[in-house]
Amino acid sequence: MAKLVLTAENFAFGPIGKLLTIAGLLKKQGHELVFAGYGTSLQLARNFFDEVHEIDTDDPKSNILLEAIISKADMLVSSMDLQSIIVAKRLGKLTVYIDCLFWFWESIPEPLFYIDLYIREHSINDKKNNTNVLVYGKKIKNLYSVGPIIPQVKSSKRKNQAIISYGGGEATHWYKAGRDTNYPYVMTEILNKYVDWKEFDRVIITTSEHILNDLSFKYPNTLFEFTTCSSHSGYLKEMSQSEILLTTAGLVTTQEAFQAKTPVIYLPPSNNSHYLLLDELREQGYAMASVHLSDFMPKLKLRGIPEEQSIPRVMHQLRKLEQSPKIQAAIGTRINELVQKRHKWVPISVRNNRRFLDSLGGNGAEFTAKKIKEILVSNGFS
Template identity: 20%
Template sequence: MSENPDLISHNGIDKTRLVQSTTQPINIVCNAQPFGGGPGATLMAVMPLIGTVHITSTSIPSPEIGKKELVSLLQRLKPRLVVTSMDELVAAAAQAAGIPVVIIDLLLWFWPSISPQWHQADMVIAAEFYGVQERIISEKMNNVVTVPPLGPPPRTTAGPSKDVLLNFGGMVNPLMPKEEYVAYARLVYSAAKRAVNLRNAALPKSQHAKLIVLVASLDVARGIDPQDPEAARMVLPDEALDLMASSELVCCTAGLGNLYAAGAVANAVLLLPPLHEGHAIQTHVVKKAGVSVDAMDWHEFTGGAPINYYNGSLEVMDDVSKAQKEVISSGQAQKALTDRILAAMLHSANSAAGPSAQDPPLRALVTTFGQDNGDAMAARIVDVLTRVR
């Protein structure tokens, strides 16, 4: 009898061993920490691949209820396994309920300290990044396996358009009021719009560009330009990647998802000022590894001291908020922001006009760590399921 291809993952892990062991669907609980889009997007990529082995999943949000109530819920659901993307509360509740736990961690290198739940998990699936292997060794974490980060396959568009893409994905998080990130988007958009006009005035008509603005939040789409309700648009991920690949310059936040996507498909990249410590620290780590990436920071425009992004999250958020308000209230600071974006636009225009045999700098992320569509994470989850059945 020939093998059923639906029971073999793309990386060669044989899933028949799990299917043959049961005639009933396997119930697992899936959960994502509600911070930004990364944890949820990771589950969305991984769970359909696990579904090929006849697993039913019950998704629960990270609840506002206490641990006792969550333990009770899990005991009623009786799942074979809990898979959580970085949610410490859910991991702790599952362990208290005696349920095996797999933790997907996109930021193992980042945490100031490692939670006990990570050490007690049946498996921690860590996405590769600078410092991950060192962290595993220093913490003596024998239950960690590493996988390539989620991201699209590398590609470069020959002869990209002259357009400039402003991508505001990766902004929203629960520690920042909506008004803050809408004001951020409006500030950067206004500066980029002025910079495009100055860019076009400085270049021949054949090199003129238009500004394309992408957002992942309806609030940002509505608030970015009260005079132009079509200034920004929301698109599906595949279209966003196509626009990134075909644009001369991509301006985006330094979220890890953006870094991996830009590394795979973008021609030139300008990282926007950080909205929280993660954006800044990720940029610092990439630069420390020798990757030449163009990135803006608030002190360039305020003239003040650089923000210490290694302070606590709330303190950093407060410092970012103060810096943003200072730029919004100062015409000189706004001009400096416009000039900085204009410089990146002119540099990418000049680079695109001449021959270049070099890959874009952020492509180093792909060549160093690879890219995965979720197969590797799914295969590791199946490994645990075969042990706990």
């Protein structure tokens, strides 16, 4: 058996969700699994791995510690954490990269061209996916395309509850809640003030732990229950049992809801990738129930714009939202209408969403775990 270090983008639900799904299969193969990460990823990984290290992989000051951890491993498996790939390659380790946003990138970093396995997941914008395959298909060695990397969600009896997800809520080296954006706080105020929740027994709000602590202090006497759900599997259980999910347009959250047949209302985007994905979902007919910033402000053209420019543009519109009671009221009224009249859109939406998910192909997690095993065996590991 081999010793594997696993990493994921620090402040997002999606990459760590993919990683945990694959890690579950690698654990069944008998490998020793070590996690190194920070923020939301660490929050969701804490109780799963044989060994866990709290380390900000985005911070160059952490490179010495990261090198020490990876140097003791046989392979690095990274879910969209580039820096750990760079370190592992420098140390001569086997490297695997999981990319669930292949469609999103305008360019692929050169350090990813020469790794042992590059997994790109089929997702919402296949036209863009195919363009990137044409551009980078010959440059990236060992590039494989797979179906959705999502866990099998057990069918559950629905409870009279709603669940609200803000994803990771922030990305520290790009934008931080309470400093660059107040999205989780403003959106919670909107949902509390304008949405009638009385028909639900329970309304769960989930995001990063420290934001939840702030929200629970600010809203002590509401129906809202602020929780991390303890783990990603805990979140999946609550989501699959909920009558409805209200969420920012994160890819993994979307895929998991589609698989669980949980109806989705998309909240206004909180960052550039959410903005672009909600555009795509609407264009392709998979966001029948959605509220977008572009419904109330000029539409942003973010395609082809570098992150250092596109993120501030979204943050600028979010500040306008924060400062406009009129826009807040309009957003809240629209969300309330979608919640109260969901019987009108839920059946066809759930059916279309599941059909789309099935069209993307088989279980990408199983294929990825199998390829990792093949690489390990070919390099002398059992």
